[in-house]
Amino acid sequence: MSKSLSIFHLNANNFSGPIPSIFIKGCSLQSINLSGNKLQRRLPKSLINCKSLRGLDVGNNRIRDKFPFWMEALPELRVLVLKSNKFDGNMLLPSRSNLPFSKLQVLDISRNAFVGSLPQRYFKSFRAMMDVKENQTPSDDDAFQDLFFEMRITLKGLDQLLKRLLEDFTIIDLSSNKFSGTIPRFIGNLNSLRYLNLSHNNLMGHIPASLGNISVLESLDLSSNKLDGGIPNELTSLTFLAKLNLSMNDLVGQIPQSTQFSTFENDSYVGNLRLCGFPLTRKCNEENGQRMQPEEQDDEDDEYGFIDGFGWRSVVMGYGSGIIVGIGIGCWIIRFGRPRWLVEFFFGVGYTYNKNKKKKKTRKRATPTQRGT
Incomplete structure (x- = not known):
């Protein structure tokens, strides 16, 4: 690794074994893409020497490691893709930096084995996902955006190849892990986030109403968790939302009605047996918005309820x-x-x-x- 090398792309091959620790001090690499191989063992900590690194993609390998907290010290990192490996453990270690991953725009750690609560402290420090238009400053990143960037990610349920990283492109994908606990309300502070995927985990509690603050959100996937309560009416303010998936949870009550929500079909809500209202065929009680159920009738209707209990x-x-x-x-x-x-x-x-x-x-x-x- 010479100090003049900027791009190191060996993706989509059949390389195996560990990633060698060859990243020397003064490393000038800006983009590393080793995805789609058979690489194993751990990430080399010598990557910390690449202070100019803006993109790292090691997805779709066989790497077995903990979350690389030490990468918080990379001041220019914009893209971190660890998806489809064997990473495990939690993401709750104390941060050594006041603003860890402050320039990160893409975090994809899907299809691993991470456990524990969602990393709230990161949601508070992702400055590149907050007020992008207000915080945007002139930079020399055009070369990285146009030439050095190449990444394959899942957007709106489809696998896509991106060859340009726009200033306002932001994504968090923590799906298909073993995260538990609740979705922190602080996630609503990421008001410039465009794609959020927390599906296929063990998340519980209510959907935070603060998600309605992410006005530019285009895709929201919270499916296959254990979320309960109602769908917040605040989500109807997400006028850019093109993909919504809340299926396979324990949500209750009436589906909010708005021009945007009327575009979503049944598959956005399937598996929530106590949801009601359009587009589902289950009607709601006009008084409380809950699904009308025979077992919830008053005592004076017990006789009819008893009869209704027989087919x-x-x-x-x-x-x-x-x-x-x-x-x-x-x-x-x-x-x-x-x-x-x-x-x-x-x-x-x-x-x-x-x-x-x-x-x-x-x-x-x-x-x-x-x-x-």
């Missing part, structure tokens, strides 16, 4: 069985005249069962025998 098949089977039993009992009564009180109730007092026919039949059967004697 039509059970009712038909009950009626059918009763008719058959009733016909059988009726035939028995008519044939034998028992019980007498019931016979007199239906056929009138004084009704007697005609036994003459029975006696005649008995005599006829006995006649041949008598003649023989």
Whole structure:
């Protein structure tokens, strides 16, 4: 690694083994792309010598390591892609910097095995994702944006190749890990964030209303978690939102209605059994916006609720069985005249069962025998 080398791209090959620790002091690399190989073991900490590094992509390898907290000291880092590896552990170690990753625009650590809570302190320090237009200053990054940048990421559910990093392009993808806890409200401070994916984790609690502050958000994916509560009405202010996925959670209540929300279909909400309202076919109670359910009826409607608890098949089977039993009992009564009180109730007092026919039949059967004697 000479001090004059700026681009180190060996992506989409079959390299294996560890990444060698070859990054010397005074390293002038601005872009490193080693994605799509079979690289293993850990990231070399000698990367800290590359103070001009703006983009690092080691996605789709077999690297087994903890989160590289030591990269917080890279002052120019804009892109950090660690997706589809074997990184694990949590992201809660104390920061050694006042503003870690202050210039980071792209953080993609999806499809790994990170655990614990979401990194709140990073959400507070990602200055490049806050007030981009106000904080934008002239820089010499045009060469990096036009020539040195190449990255494949997932946008709105599609795998795309980016060859230019715009000043206002921002993305956080923490999906398909084992993060738990709640979504911190501080995430709403990242008001210049465009793509947010926290899907396929173990996140709980409510969707923070502060997400409505991210006015430029284009894609929001919170699917396959354990989120509960209602969908905040504040999300209707996200007029640039083109992709929304809240499926496979425990959300309740009415889906907010707005011009933007009317463009999302059923698959945005599937798997939330207590959500109601358009575009779902489940209707809501007009008073509280909750789905109308028989078990939530008042005490005075208990009788109707009890009846509603049985399906039509059970009712038909009950009626059918009763008719058959009733016909059988009726035939028995008519044939034998028992019980007498019931016979007199239906056929009138004084009704007697005609036994003459029975006696005649008995005599006829006995006649041949008598003649023989």
